[in-house]
Amino acid sequence: EAGVTQFPSHSVIEKGQTVTLRCDPISGHDNLYWYRRVMGKEIKFLLHFVKESKQDESGMPNNRFLAERTGGTYSTLKVQPAELEDSGVYFCASSQDYRNGSTEAFFGQGTRLTVV
Amino acid sequence: RKEVEQDPGPFNVPEGATVAFNCTYSNSASQSFFWYRQDCRKEPKLLMSVYSSGNEDGRFTAQLNRASQYISLLIRDSKLSDSATYLCVVTRSGGYNKLIFGAGTRLAVHP
Numbered sequence: 001e002a003g004v005t006q007f008p009s010h011s012v013i014e015k016g017q018t019v020t021l022r023c024d025p026i027s028g029h030d031n032l033y034w035y036r037r038v039m040g041k042e043i044k045f046l047l048h049f050v051k052e053s054k055q056d057e058s059g060m061p062n063n064r065f066l067a068e069r070t071g072g073t074y075s076t077l078k079v080q081p082a083e084l085e086d087s088g089v090y091f092c093a094s095s096q097d098y099r100n101g102s103t104e105a106f107f108g109q110g111t112r113l114t115v116v
Numbered sequence: 117r118k119e120v121e122q123d124p125g126p127f128n129v130p131e132g133a134t135v136a137f138n139c140t141y142s143n144s145a146s147q148s149f150f151w152y153r154q155d156c157r158k159e160p161k162l163l164m165s166v167y168s169s170g171n172e173d174g175r176f177t178a179q180l181n182r183a184s185q186y187i188s189l190l191i192r193d194s195k196l197s198d199s200a201t202y203l204c205v206v207t208r209s210g211g212y213n214k215l216i217f218g219a220g221t222r223l224a225v226h227p
Contacts, residue, residue, distance in 0.1 A: 033214070042118070042219035043160065043203070056214060091159060093215075105215060107159035 002026070004108035006092050012114045018080040021111045025074070025094030032075050033095075033105065034067060038088035046090075049075060061086075082115045089113070119143055120218035122204050128224045133194045137221045139187040139204030146216075149180055151189045152203040154220065160203055163189075194225045 005024045013019050025032045034046040046065070047057040051072035060067070064083070069075040079086055089112050093105040122139045129135050141149075149166035164171065166178040166187055177190040187204055204218035 035215075035217075042120070043215075043217040045214050045216065048214055104162050107161070109159050 004092055004094050004106050006090075006108035006111050008111055009109065010112045010114075012116060013082055015084055015115055016081045018078065019082055019113060021077045021079075021090050021092075021113070023075045023077070023092030023094075023108060025092070026106055029094035029096055029106075030072070031095040031105075032069060033093045034075070034077055035091040035093065035107075036088050037091070037110075038085070043091065046077075079113075082113075084115050087113055087115045117142055118219070119216050120204055120206055122218035122221050124219060124221060126222040126224050128226060129194055131194055131196060131225055131227055133225075134190065134192045135194055135223060136191075137189045137202055137204075137223075139189075139218055141185050141187070141204075141206050141216075143206070143208060143216075144185065145208055146185075146206040148207040149187050150205040150215075151176075151178055151187075152205050152217075154201045154203055156200075160217075163202070191223075194223075196225050196227065199223055199225045 007022045011019050030051050032049040035043050037043045045059040047060055047067055048055045049069040052069050066078045089110045091110045092108045095105045120141050127135055151163040152160040153163045154160045164173050164178055166180045168180050170179045175192045179188045201220040201222045203220045205215050
């Protein structure tokens, strides 16, 4: 079974440009999370989808970040316009409906974003 | 103050050594506790959950002290392949498994 996949694996863009990151969760996982790790810091939560609905977006840094999960399948995270401080590794994770007892979150390999 | 605090290390130990990592969390409403492992330039992967009664998985033993808000991970008989960053992770009550990460403790096992 395929794991969580993220695309692209690396992205280098100029300040002011737009970048869209994509995450395909494990099939059947209702929960989808976005996290970010900036240089030297801990991994931080950005937001959480349950199916297509945003359950918690308290970690989104500002309105330059827009996440969607149309149809409750894959998700995109768009940064527009990108700033230097947006550089980091963006991780996506998915988990089954926790009510089914499985709470393990599986992570994708991340997208390394560099804004220059 | 960070919600989850860890000693960043690095811990440099020889093969066969026993090494212990500690972690404290500040939110008393934290509900679930985990240790994740992250290899260089890779994604975090669940190593083990941590239960109040303590739990063991092979060479790895995890302990939780809710009163002190303290979590530990003990690795016995260290292997070269144990070299990685170990992340202490908690979830909040009602947090729908939103993971709160510590910054990680780096372990380097040498021959």
